Amino acid sequence: MNVQEEVEQKTFNIVVSTTKLTARTILNAGRTALREYQSKLLADKSSGKQSVRMLLRQNRGVSSVEISKTGIRDFERYAKKYGIDYAIQKDTSEVPPRYLVFFKAPDADAFNAAFKEYSASLLNKVNRPSVLEKLHELVQVAAELTGKVRHKEQERGL
Structure with a gap:
């Protein structure tokens, strides 16, 4: 070689x-x-919406609360505001289905504050008068004022 x-x-x-x-x-x-x-x-992923599995992986206690379907979107806004880790799960075993909100136990105080504010906003919505109802009432009142109604065709001709 x-x-x-x-x-x-x-x-x-x-x-x-x-x-x-x-x-x-x-x-x-x-x-x-x-x-x-x-x-x-x-x-x-310390705050916000997560899957139940991701919430359980964090090795902290998990609690749950039942919520109606109509309020899920509103609740998410308050949960984000308070920086809560949460997961929403649909329970289809009942009719209508239930929605469970799971959250970490250390977030209990923040969750209580968020849920309290969310509940207060729901109560305010119920007590708030409907804008459509007010509009219909005003239309009826305006229709009763026949002498005050102006005709556009007549005004254009002048």
Whole structure:
């Protein structure tokens, strides 16, 4: 074997060794990055709407409250305002279906404040007069004022 073949053989061995090392390094780096991403995903998702599974993965106590379907969107606004981790699950075993809101136990005080504000807003909506009803009343009152009604065609002719 001449010197040239020997150099080529050693170069080939170095390339193969480096390739194996690089592949292992990349694989290990990828695994580490994936682990960090998953742990960061759990940590970053500290507030807001989540799945029940994600809420349970955080290893904190979970409580639940029943809510009507019509108020889910309004409740989400108050939950976001107070930074509550919550999950909404539909229970179809009953007719009409029930909706359960799960939240973490450490968020209980914030949840109580949000739920109290949400309930107050629902009561205000019930007590608030309907805009359509007021509009219909005003239309009827305006229709009764026959002398005050103006005709556009007559005004254009002048």
